[in-house]
Amino acid sequence: MLVTAVLSGLVLGGTYALLAMGLTLQYGIARIMNLAYGETIIAAAFLAYVLFTGSSVNPVLGLLAAVPLGFAFGYFVYGLMMRPLVRRARSRENLEIDSILATFGLLFVLQGVMLVLFGSNYTSYSYLNVGVNVLGTNIAANRLLAFLLAIVLGGGLYLLLTRTLWGTALRAVAVSPGSAPLVGIDVDRAARFAFAIGGALAAAGGVAISMYQTFTATAGVVFTMKALIVVIMGGVGNVLGALLSGLMLGLVETFVATYLDPGLTLAATYLIFLAILLWRPAGLFGRAAR
């Protein structure tokens, strides 16, 4: 029972982490609070659905299409919509408000396009919905895949950010966008890159969840909210934080559902969210507010 709970918790948490990592990059490094993040996830989910049902391309291959598209979309949105905002913003707070307003508009544009294209119906398909025996517990192969994807992407990004010069530059921009240019970092380019990678991660998450979760054109906000909780719990801009707090959230939910009551999962989620914010206001891995 315990092993089962741990494994299903980790796998559920993997989904949360996968969904949150892109947002933490966009919010932490590019300083754009992207309210249309969930819509990007849904758009990728629809892409996977169309590829799978239309031309029977399996979603794992669909990733190969969705991830570059997500990257391009993020790159494009940043260049077109966000850069003017960044240019005219007088302070970080200013940029945050502007970006919230702009992405709130983008949310409705994306949602509207998807409603026109796909209607408002529940969409789902079944792929890799078979049990895989892990330590005597049956885990759905599609969820396991999402978990592995989260670990690989999360771990890879963490190494990139901490071990490479390029990653160090990105982190420098996150820590102090004002001083980064002094050491020769092109802040605009770094932010644009971070935003685009965020878009690529959102797309990867969207394809992964489309394999096992039912979605509608208007369900994006649910994912944005969940991702926001994970991002804030983990510390804004911290990929490892998002990964770990996502896994933790999954574990807590599963343990509460197994040993207490499934009705208390939401309450438990917000309880640990509160506890972490009280204990570490900047999130698990966040630096103290400047």
Place this chain on the structure above:
Amino acid sequence: MKSVQRRHVLRVMAAASALLATGIAPGALAQDRTSVKIGYAISKTGPNAGGAGITTLPNYQLWVKDVNDAGGLELPDGKKLPIEVIEYDDRSTSEELVRAVERLATQDEADFILAPWGTGFNLAAAPLFDRYGYPQLAVSSVTDKAPDFVKRWTKSFWMLGGGHDYAGALAGIIKKAAADGTLNNKVAMVSVADGFGIDLVTAARPAFEAAGIEVVYDKTYPIGTSDFTPMINEAKASGADSFVAFSYPPDTFALTQQSQVADFNPKLLYLGVGTGFPIYGKNNGDNATGIMSLGGIDPANAENAAYRKRHEEVTGQGPDYWGSVITYASLQMLQEAIKRKGLDREAVSAELSTGTFQTVLGETKMEDNQLRTLWWTGQWQNGQFVGIAPADRAGASQPILPRQGWKK
């Protein structure tokens, strides 16, 4: 600093929704009547859009097309007037719905207003329909309070029964199967902690008890839950032959998938809203066989079969197996009542209440302003979701128990 950001998010979102809440321009006033104005507010966006987009909206569109293709709504003098549609999106908020219905009644001066989607939304709109004297044909609402509502709002009609009807029918099926020795008398039950789930589970507990059925696992889960593994594992370990979930569509789909993964094979599997959606049959194919839920159809009813075919041709999607056909029938009743009584809303309401109508359901008649000839339980059999209870209703199919295990 972080808390400041969050407050910003909330404030900005509140301001933006207030901005977006202002509606669209009203229709022009018609001097000479050249059309009949039919208005409705429905959830085209937001969390309810998924349900409304399957059961209600396609039928409204199909009906308007059917009527206008035939030259329009026929009036008692034989004249035909085309339908002019006024449509609002309530964006899945009841405040917006109330505003839209008020606007339809006062500014747009709609001749008739069609009901919104959902139990709560029909209740929210009922006082307005009543105040402005519009008949309300509430289809997509399951409520045990309908007998009270028809007294309070005399022009309201409730057409999908109540939780007790569905729970009672299910208890009857389990009781009979347990008496035959097909199932043990134990049930594991989960329900969504929201309107539909609460109503149904509240009705199911006493119904099961009265039928001598032992509920060995009974938990609720919050709306939006995506992982049901813990509940499935508990239910599997509980020793119950029957698993009942009063669930919403995303939960229904997830429970189906996750039960397969967990190799959870209850002999009776009953799931909530979404089981009767066309996509459910399509996605699960043979594996759907034997799964039970609310609603159903009589597979031998030719009119219904023709309706299903036309629905798919016109709207591009199949109707569901529960509320869809009732929605269309309610519109046919309205159409026929207008033909008999004209555009006088008082007379049309009286006719709806007492008249007998030919619809896709066959001969249809309200009892105390409620439609009571319904399928309380259905089951997937041979690629169709057929009605199995009430068993004494003409056209009822025999339940298949125990259901087959998952095919991989």
